[in-house]
Amino acid sequence: MKITCAVVQCRVEPDRTRQRERVRGFLEEARAAGARLVLLPELVFDPYPAQCARPEGHARAEPVPGPTTAWLGEECRRLGLTAVTSLFERRLAGLGHNTAVVLDARGRLVGRYRKMHIPDDPNFFEKYYFAPGDLGFVPIRDGDLSLGTLVCWDQWFPEAARLMTLAGADLLLYPTAIGWDPRDPQPVRRRERDAWELVQRAHAVANALPVLVANRVGHEDDPSGASAGLDFWGGSFITGVFGDMTAAAGADEETVLLATLETEATEEQRRRWPFLRDRRTDAYGALVVRALPSAEDPDGASTSLETGPSPPSSR
Amino acid sequence: MKITCAVVQCRVEPDRTRQRERVRGFLEEARAAGARLVLLPELVFDPYPAQCARPEGHARAEPVPGPTTAWLGEECRRLGLTAVTSLFERRLAGLGHNTAVVLDARGRLVGRYRKMHIPDDPNFFEKYYFAPGDLGFVPIRDGDLSLGTLVCWDQWFPEAARLMTLAGADLLLYPTAIGWDPRDPQPVRRRERDAWELVQRAHAVANALPVLVANRVGHEDDPSGASAGLDFWGGSFITGVFGDMTAAAGADEETVLLATLETEATEEQRRRWPFLRDRRTDAYGALVVRALPSAEDPDGASTSLETGPSPPSSR
Numbered sequence: 001m002k003i004t005c006a007v008v009q010c011r012v013e014p015d016r017t018r019q020r021e022r023v024r025g026f027l028e029e030a031r032a033a034g035a036r037l038v039l040l041p042e043l044v045f046d047p048y049p050a051q052c053a054r055p056e057g058h059a060r061a062e063p064v065p066g067p068t069t070a071w072l073g074e075e076c077r078r079l080g081l082t083a084v085t086s087l088f089e090r091r092l093a094g095l096g097h098n099t100a101v102v103l104d105a106r107g108r109l110v111g112r113y114r115k116m117h118i119p120d121d122p123n124f125f126e127k128y129y130f131a132p133g134d135l136g137f138v139p140i141r142d143g144d145l146s147l148g149t150l151v152c153w154d155q156w157f158p159e160a161a162r163l164m165t166l167a168g169a170d171l172l173l174y175p176t177a178i179g180w181d182p183r184d185p186q187p188v189r190r191r192e193r194d195a196w197e198l199v200q201r202a203h204a205v206a207n208a209l210p211v212l213v214a215n216r217v218g219h220e221d222d223p224s225g226a227s228a229g230l231d232f233w234g235g236s237f238i239t240g241v242f243g244d245m246t247a248a249a250g251a252d253e254e255t256v257l258l259a260t261l262e263t264e265a266t267e268e269q270r271r272r273w274p275f276l277r278d279r280r281t282d283a284y285g286a287l288v289v290r291a292l293p294s295a296e297d298p299d300g301a302s303t304s305l306e307t308g309p310s311p312p313s314s315r
Numbered sequence: 316m317k318i319t320c321a322v323v324q325c326r327v328e329p330d331r332t333r334q335r336e337r338v339r340g341f342l343e344e345a346r347a348a349g350a351r352l353v354l355l356p357e358l359v360f361d362p363y364p365a366q367c368a369r370p371e372g373h374a375r376a377e378p379v380p381g382p383t384t385a386w387l388g389e390e391c392r393r394l395g396l397t398a399v400t401s402l403f404e405r406r407l408a409g410l411g412h413n414t415a416v417v418l419d420a421r422g423r424l425v426g427r428y429r430k431m432h433i434p435d436d437p438n439f440f441e442k443y444y445f446a447p448g449d450l451g452f453v454p455i456r457d458g459d460l461s462l463g464t465l466v467c468w469d470q471w472f473p474e475a476a477r478l479m480t481l482a483g484a485d486l487l488l489y490p491t492a493i494g495w496d497p498r499d500p501q502p503v504r505r506r507e508r509d510a511w512e513l514v515q516r517a518h519a520v521a522n523a524l525p526v527l528v529a530n531r532v533g534h535e536d537d538p539s540g541a542s543a544g545l546d547f548w549g550g551s552f553i554t555g556v557f558g559d560m561t562a563a564a565g566a567d568e569e570t571v572l573l574a575t576l577e578t579e580a581t582e583e584q585r586r587r588w589p590f591l592r593d594r595r596t597d598a599y600g601a602l603v604v605r606a607l608p609s610a611e612d613p614d615g616a617s618t619s620l621e622t623g624p625s626p627p628s629s630r
Contacts, residue, residue, distance in 0.1 A: 117593045119593065121588070156521060160595075163601055167607040242510045279472065282603075288600055
């Protein structure tokens, strides 16, 4: 199956009506270029809310389905394409999620994924706003395609990519909002962005799946004034099944990346390098623990039920 | 803790006595340059045995401990360094493993790791020779250092790197023997080698650990004559905790790479990007299954005990 995909890299306008108009423009541009699947950045309709933790930051949360999925669904129906982004989902009073949504070419909300890994570090205080996802790592079906939709911080966790793979994902998609502290010097910036790119390209390699990443660009102030804000670092990209860069964006530009992916490449690559055949499912039990006792107490007993006995101290 | 490490990238001489002399030379070179920990390629004392599956390929298997660990231990004692490689371990008649060994600066065999993921594809018919490891993913202690010693094919599996991390590894080490089919064109070679490098650098990123990889170089014939043999692709490297390349070798040269690593970098990096804090151990249960039923039967029920219910088909 061939699918032409687009990744939108853009700034976010604080005025929501204007931001919708801008998003519409990118969707139209993607469609005109032949895309049937469009990935937008994380929380694309709002300034990034989690630079600081304050009650006002919840103001733009809304139900899913809700006004934004209705609007986006209508655009998808009109243009005949599927769109993926994330929204600040208001589930109950004081209970929110960072929720990826998929709107299909008939305008239907065909699935949602609630961000499972929630960051919490300077300028990314998401644990205050978003409860950890409770829907597991389940791809969202769009016709014949199975979308491994994850969100931003999930991108650092090989477990998430693998679980989507084992559940049959054809693609991995990461709507993202990540950036630099403007005070960080260039070498630090470069090292961070390189690590971010590396770890996601490696999900493509380990799972023989294309990876699509859409990030924001531009500066957004910290509403609390406590920090210098965030410079979103762009660098959106689309890879093939070798983690090879099919399309990549710069650090500042608003742009629409395009790639035509063939799902047959996964079959071919997995026959060549059959990693899934060789996974040691009998010996992975400790992946569900936080840390192994032997690590916490290196001088203590290192025998673990999950991993079997420690190796003999020979000689 | 500061540790100066060396990675040896070399050819393999079929004559074992001559190969020992060559290995001794590299160990001396590494020690003279200040290294206290030296990583050698996989099965460094023998031509790669698994290009074809035939009984004679077992000829060089030997017990661990055995003559080679005794010889290597003596070199380590003499030079005052720790060495890591893998050997074809003969455990019983007809029962072999690809076993990583660690010989410390006092000449002792301080631990072994039996390769857990065993490849089997053209020119790498290891399943014929090596039974899958039965010691789990347990780092090997060398004084204050915890060595996450894995072997070659393990390098494609994020699970292995993660399990070594959860068990307290300070470094990830991959003795390796990987190469190209000499008939493959340059773009295929490049794509394969890039993917191999990417996936291992990403283990550094995801786990905030340095990664050391030692590969062979040079051509080795397929003893069966059925293929064109293997061109080992070199490309050995040492990364920092961002997956940044601290030292890297070319595709053909025999060389000794050096790097001084600080284990404190891991602490600092994990405070900055606290991935281990946010792992969803409650939702990783499906990592111990081979594939999820929903993937095999996309039209069937996708509810899984391990991942929780499938997301609602909203609207």
